[in-house]
Amino acid sequence: MTVVMILTDFLKYSPHILSSLKTVTQTKQITIHPNNKKWVTKDMKSCLVDKKKAFLQGDKVRMRELQKEFKRKAKLAKVRYKDEVEKKLTSGNAREAWQGLNIMMGRATKPVMAAWTEPTSLAEQLNTFFTRFNSTISPITWTPPQPPALPQKPLTSANTW
Secondary structure: OOHHHHHHHHHHHHHHHHHHHHHHOOOOOOOOOOOOOOOOOHHHHHHHHHHHHHHHHOOHHHHHHHHHHHHHHHHHHHHHHHHHHHHHHHOOOHHHHHHHHHHHHOOOOOOOOOOOOOHHHHHHHHHHHHHOOOOOOOOOOOOOOOOOOOOOOOOOOOOOO
């Protein structure tokens, strides 16, 4: 078989393959959230991209320049974010100010608890989970085996020490 024949066969059967894949596999839409700190700006990101390009090209001088520029931009962005948090504190919005402080210090946030729209479904799920431990089969009781009975000799003066 030649490559041309393989490609023509593939193109001939590809709609059938794709349609069967769509019926067999699940499709799911996912969202990707950036994992950046609050003070990271687009300007800082573009500087990092330029720095990565300089690294891949092997331009060490340009890379050092971009590293210095990035540090300068990072300090400036952190100062701006600090000013925003201070503004929230002076405006009386203590909750957002504390959230900003916790972000700046790197403290972990509390996990969000799941909100149940239907409390009966939660109760049913918990019941089915915990009732699996209460099965109708009675547990096997184990009794330790009795030691074998030793033959008893009558006590006489001959077999004492």
